[in-house]
Amino acid sequence: MAVEKTYQEINERIKKGQAVVVTAEELVSMVKEKGITRVTSEVDVVTTGTFGPMCSSGAFLSLGHTKPRMKMHKVWLNDVPAYTGIAAVDAFIGATEVPEDDPLNSAYPGEFRYGGGHVIQDLVAHQKVRLKATGYGTDCYPRREIETVITIDDINEAILFNPRNAYQNYNCAVNLSTRIVYTYMGMLKANLGNAHFSTSGQLSPLLKDPTFKTIGVGTRIFLGGGIGYVVWNGTQHFPGINQDDSGNSFGHAGGTLSVLGDLKQMNPRWLVGTSMLGYGATLTVGLGIPIPVLNEEVCRFAAAGDDELYAPIVDYGNAYPNFTPSNLGYVSYGELKSGKIKVNGKEVPTAPVSSYPRAREIAGTLKQWIQKGDFLLGEPVQLLPNADAGIKANTLKG
Amino acid sequence: MSSKKVVLRFAADITDQPIIYKLVKDHDLIINILKADINPQKEGTLVVELTGDNTEQGLEYLRQLGVGVQSLTEEIIQNEEKCVSCGACTDICPTGALYMERPDMVVRFNSDRCVVCRLCVKACPMKAMEVRF
Numbered sequence: 051m052a053v054e055k056t057y058q059e060i061n062e063r064i065k066k067g068q069a070v071v072v073t074a075e076e077l078v079s080m081v082k083e084k085g086i087t088r089v090t091s092e093v094d095v096v097t098t099g100t101f102g103p104m105c106s107s108g109a110f111l112s113l114g115h116t117k118p119r120m121k122m123h124k125v126w127l128n129d130v131p132a133y134t135g136i137a138a139v140d141a142f143i144g145a146t147e148v149p150e151d152d153p154l155n156s157a158y159p160g161e162f163r164y165g166g167g168h169v170i171q172d173l174v175a176h177q178k179v180r181l182k183a184t185g186y187g188t189d190c191y192p193r194r195e196i197e198t199v200i201t202i203d204d205i206n207e208a209i210l211f212n213p214r215n216a217y218q219n220y221n222c223a224v225n226l227s228t229r230i231v232y233t234y235m236g237m238l239k240a241n242l243g244n245a246h247f248s249t250s251g252q253l254s255p256l257l258k259d260p261t262f263k264t265i266g267v268g269t270r271i272f273l274g275g276g277i278g279y280v281v282w283n284g285t286q287h288f289p290g291i292n293q294d295d296s297g298n299s300f301g302h303a304g305g306t307l308s309v310l311g312d313l314k315q316m317n318p319r320w321l322v323g324t325s326m327l328g329y330g331a332t333l334t335v336g337l338g339i340p341i342p343v344l345n346e347e348v349c350r351f352a353a354a355g356d357d358e359l360y361a362p363i364v365d366y367g368n369a370y371p372n373f374t375p376s377n378l379g380y381v382s383y384g385e386l387k388s389g390k391i392k393v394n395g396k397e398v399p400t401a402p403v404s405s406y407p408r409a410r411e412i413a414g415t416l417k418q419w420i421q422k423g424d425f426l427l428g429e430p431v432q433l434l435p436n437a438d439a440g441i442k443a444n445t446l447k448g
Numbered sequence: 449m450s451s452k453k454v455v456l457r458f459a460a461d462i463t464d465q466p467i468i469y470k471l472v473k474d475h476d477l478i479i480n481i482l483k484a485d486i487n488p489q490k491e492g493t494l495v496v497e498l499t500g501d502n503t504e505q506g507l508e509y510l511r512q513l514g515v516g517v518q519s520l521t522e523e524i525i526q527n528e529e530k531c532v533s534c535g536a537c538t539d540i541c542p543t544g545a546l547y548m549e550r551p552d553m554v555v556r557f558n559s560d561r562c563v564v565c566r567l568c569v570k571a572c573p574m575k576a577m578e579v580r581f
């Protein structure tokens with residue numbers, strides 16, 4: 051009879067220190083060697099990881115009340131504006147926010163040396179951060195300004211809340227135009243001079259549970275070096291299937307996750323302020339998800355290797371900025387990681403913008419946490435929509 | 449045998465002379481051209497690595513011809529604390545000094561191949577590539 055395991059059974063084994071945990075990379079070769087049936091019965095949990103720039107990230111900070119009290123109308127952290135359209139001393143620092151006097155792209159390509167992502171990294175590193183706030187004064191909150199220095203330890207709460215992380219799959223970006231373009235996928239040289247990609251392929255969380263059989267609201271995860279949770283699907287969650295012009299399937303596309311965790315227990319090694327030349331500031335986030343091997347189907351998906359996972363090749367010279375269809379074909383992560391691919395008959399050098407060694411370290415760390423019995427699996431209270439939900443993207447008119 | 453990296457600047461009136469040939473023939477130097485550029489005014493810039501026993505004599509010959517000789521004192525370093533091995537620099541680097549060690553996909557830096565063009569300093573998202581004087 052085919053193996054069926056429950057979260058409870060697996061968690062019992064984790065508590066006893068008996069759970070068998072492997073990384074997604076290890077699972078790939080294990081299944082090739084032993085077959086799905088045997089591995090499904092032997093392995094309890096598969097760990098995944100990814101470490102790449104994730105713009106839709108930020109942190110809610112509850113700064114604490116001043117004396118006299120103040121309703122903060124504007125807040126700056128190391129000169130980077132934070133959003134304050136919430137309660138009196140609460141603010142949200144977004145990863146891509148930059149100081150008001152940043153030259154942006156007026157000195158093209160702009161360098162974006164410091165932004166919200168860097169503020170978050172400085173906070174997590176327990177560095178001192180300059181806080182400036184202004185208010186308009188109310189009867190109950192009369193104070194109008196403050197300039198002080200804080201650390202993450204001084205404030206009441208710091209909650210990392212990233213509305214869209216862990217993209218299931220992502221474009222392989224090339225440039226068909228005749229000039230260099232500076233994109234969120236890095237610097238792309240003219241005339242197909244290079245190709246950039248940004249997932250960890252066979253270690254990537256949502257490529258290993260592509261139909262969302264196990265990942266849902268309440269899944270406990272590695273987030274920023276600490277513990278976090280999946281709290282919803284991410285924004286722009288489009289978990290469709292990639293197809294070429296002839297209707298051939300090239301695997302799963304654009305599922306995303308909304309994740310949250312206590313920033314105070316995270317680590318600056320895993321939340322790194324990032325500057326994309328000519329594009330903007332952002333945050334590189336370390337994220338890893340454990341996948342319980344409930345049955346053979348879950349195991350089979352989790353065992354997909356780099357040669358079975360594909361990225362669509364997209365032109366960022368013209369097609370992407372103009373939002374016109376671009377299908378230059380599909381390429382496997384195995385080919386992308388080899389260092390060169392063929393596009394339109396031309397050999398093109400490739401480079402990643404997400405770190406494979408760090409993704410591997412995340413999967414390894416999560417594996418250790420589970421083996422030690424410190425980290426139990428969170429059973430989702432609700433699973434997330436998958437490709438069957440038929441979610442279509444809306445576009446903005448105007 | 450000593451090795452030296454220098455930046456050579458040629459005025460337009462001497463760009464037609466077989467200077468590199470003379471360095472090899474008369475001074476027995478091994479020449480490794482790291483970077484070469486001629487601007488629209490026909491002035492030339494060369495970044496070369498000279499190896500041999502007579503590097504100083506070779507450089508003196510160049511100075512007498514009116515070639516500007518400047519030693520390459522700037523260097524690029526990879527700050528390993530900051531580098532996360534994302535890899536975004538590896539296809540930007542024109543000389544292959546920055547490269548990916550496969551299959552582990554770790555970014556390595558071979559400073560011997562670096563010509564201090566600084567493209568990586570700008571392109572590195574973590575600002576892990578630094579100029580040292």
